[in-house]
Amino acid sequence: MVIKNVCCIGAGYVGGPTCSVIAWKCPDLRVTVVDKSEMRINQWNSDKLPIYEPGLDEVVMECRGRNLFFSLDIDTAIRDADLIFISVNTPTKTYGVGKGRAADLKFVESCSRKIAQVATGPKIVVEKSTVPVRAAESIINILTANTRPGISFQVLSNPEFLSEGTAIEDLLNPDRVLIGGEESEGGAKAIEELSWIYQHWIPAKKILTTNTWSSELSKLASNAFLAQRVSSINAISAVCEATGADVSQVAEAVGHDSRVGPKFLQASVGFGGSCFQKDLLNLVYIAECLNLPEVANYWQQVINMNEYQRSRFAKRIVECLFNSVTDKPLAVFGFAFKKNTGDTRESPAMYVCSHLLEEGAHLNIYDPKVAPDQILQDLTSAAMTSEPERVKRLITICDDPYEAVKEAHAIVILTEWDEFKSYDYNKMLLQMKRPAFVFDGRRILNHSALIDLGYHVETIGKRFTRNALVRNAATRQHWHRLQRQKVARNNIHHIMH
Numbered sequence: 319m320v321i322k323n324v325c326c327i328g329a330g331y332v333g334g335p336t337c338s339v340i341a342w343k344c345p346d347l348r349v350t351v352v353d354k355s356e357m358r359i360n361q362w363n364s365d366k367l368p369i370y371e372p373g374l375d376e377v378v379m380e381c382r383g384r385n386l387f388f389s390l391d392i393d394t395a396i397r398d399a400d401l402i403f404i405s406v407n408t409p410t411k412t413y414g415v416g417k418g419r420a421a422d423l424k425f426v427e428s429c430s431r432k433i434a435q436v437a438t439g440p441k442i443v444v445e446k447s448t449v450p451v452r453a454a455e456s457i458i459n460i461l462t463a464n465t466r467p468g469i470s471f472q473v474l475s476n477p478e479f480l481s482e483g484t485a486i487e488d489l490l491n492p493d494r495v496l497i498g499g500e501e502s503e504g505g506a507k508a509i510e511e512l513s514w515i516y517q518h519w520i521p522a523k524k525i526l527t528t529n530t531w532s533s534e535l536s537k538l539a540s541n542a543f544l545a546q547r548v549s550s551i552n553a554i555s556a557v558c559e560a561t562g563a564d565v566s567q568v569a570e571a572v573g574h575d576s577r578v579g580p581k582f583l584q585a586s587v588g589f590g591g592s593c594f595q596k597d598l599l600n601l602v603y604i605a606e607c608l609n610l611p612e613v614a615n616y617w618q619q620v621i622n623m624n625e626y627q628r629s630r631f632a633k634r635i636v637e638c639l640f641n642s643v644t645d646k647p648l649a650v651f652g653f654a655f656k657k658n659t660g661d662t663r664e665s666p667a668m669y670v671c672s673h674l675l676e677e678g679a680h681l682n683i684y685d686p687k688v689a690p691d692q693i694l695q696d697l698t699s700a701a702m703t704s705e706p707e708r709v710k711r712l713i714t715i716c717d718d719p720y721e722a723v724k725e726a727h728a729i730v731i732l733t734e735w736d737e738f739k740s741y742d743y744n745k746m747l748l749q750m751k752r753p754a755f756v757f758d759g760r761r762i763l764n765h766s767a768l769i770d771l772g773y774h775v776e777t778i779g780k781r782f783t784r785n786a787l788v789r790n791a792a793t794r795q796h797w798h799r800l801q802r803q804k805v806a807r808n809n810i811h812h813i814m815h
């Protein structure tokens with residue numbers, strides 16, 4: 319088979335960027351991305367794409383209409399395609415066996431049945447969505463049971479390793495491309511065909527081939543290892559706060575060990591996004607199903623530590639604000655789960671905000687990329703609150719950070735947007751209630767400078783003794799000022815009499 323037409327089912331965070339880069343780097347291929355959502359396809363065909371990723375707009379605008387197409391015509395795209403990516407959502411089940419942990423594969427199954435129904439010739443079907451181990455076996459069974467005689471399929475696993483905010487760079491310069499397939503002549507040929515596409519811009523030495531099951535498990539294991547590192551440094555951050563150590567200094571010391579390395583050792587309010595928690599829960603469920611309770615408990619603790627970090631930070635805000643945030647305005651900077659994306663899925667900000675809203679705080683929320691409707695939808699969802707109307711009354715979505723801080727008791731940093739570093743915090747201080755607090759959940763601000771301005775600063779993994787010194791100094795200065803004023807009044811009184 320010579321690949322000429324590529325189809326991708328699913329125009330989301332994976333399918334859209336991946337196929338845009340393939341179209342850009344393989345101009346001789348016709349790439350069609352299809353989806354059931356008319357709104358999403360219309361957005362991909364407009365000047366405002368449905369997702370924000372640095373560099374994505376330029377790639378799409380160059381290829382769209384030339385060899386990159388976004389369409390609702392799923393049947394035609396499947397029928398014409400030589401190779402089909404399945405890039406649909408695989409959410410965690412919310413009902414039935416495995417509720418809250420197992421991956422829901424209903425969309426993957428639906429795609430497989432559609433391919434079997436429509437296909438009129440041989441196809442290479444590529445599992446791009448994150449799936450549990452042996453999901454490809456289910457796809458093969460569905461295709462085999464529903465395909466007309468004489469039509470053959472090869473099913474490959476080609477998991478994505480994209481990080482939101484750097485997806486285009488990850489696609490252009492990946493650490494590796496992983497392709498898993500059947501250990502057969504047909505499987506080997508299919509792997510070769512998919513490898514040929516990637517080799518248009520990726521060196522062959524970076525393309526790793528395995529059997530299908532190893533490829534599927536590698537995706538889950540990779541995300542589990544990364545999440546584990548985040549939870550590990552966050553666990554250490556709690557110890558640092560209790561002992562007087564500085565987690566950034568500890569992380570630097572640990573990261574200089576070549577066996578460990580420095581990446582993913584930045585303590586924060588916790589990890590989020592569409593993958594880490596979902597894949598960890600999936601791994602926990604698989605281990606339980608395989609009667610490996612010790613393995614399941616190990617990975618569950620990574621999730622537990624992340625939840626602890628979020629709640630610990632929220633409780634610290636309440637404690638520092640004199641154990642009550644009821645009716646107090648708080649400025650929240652950032653709602654996306656990380657910078658350079660508008661994605662809020664499993665964002666730590668959502669959970670911290672929910673905790674503060676439960677305590678009765680009024681939140682003035684600003685994020686440069688998250689739509690106001692998305693913020694309200696997240697915080698008033700059934701998963702976050704049983705009182706959506708009450709919560710809605712406590713939320714103000716701001717389009718200017720300086721508006722958000724007016725009369726606020728504190729600034730709470732929950733996403734590491736670079737622009738937050740460049741604000742005029744002295745100007746903000748003049749608009750805030752005193753004492754004014756900054757809670758830096760991402761460790762991105764100049765804390766010493768903020769303390770010098772007069773803020774009380776709290777952050778992850780460090781305690782500031784200077785906060786008390788500043789308050790005491792301010793108190794002494796105020797006392798001396800009052801004494802000078804008193805002396806001046808006495809002198810005037812003495813002169814007049």
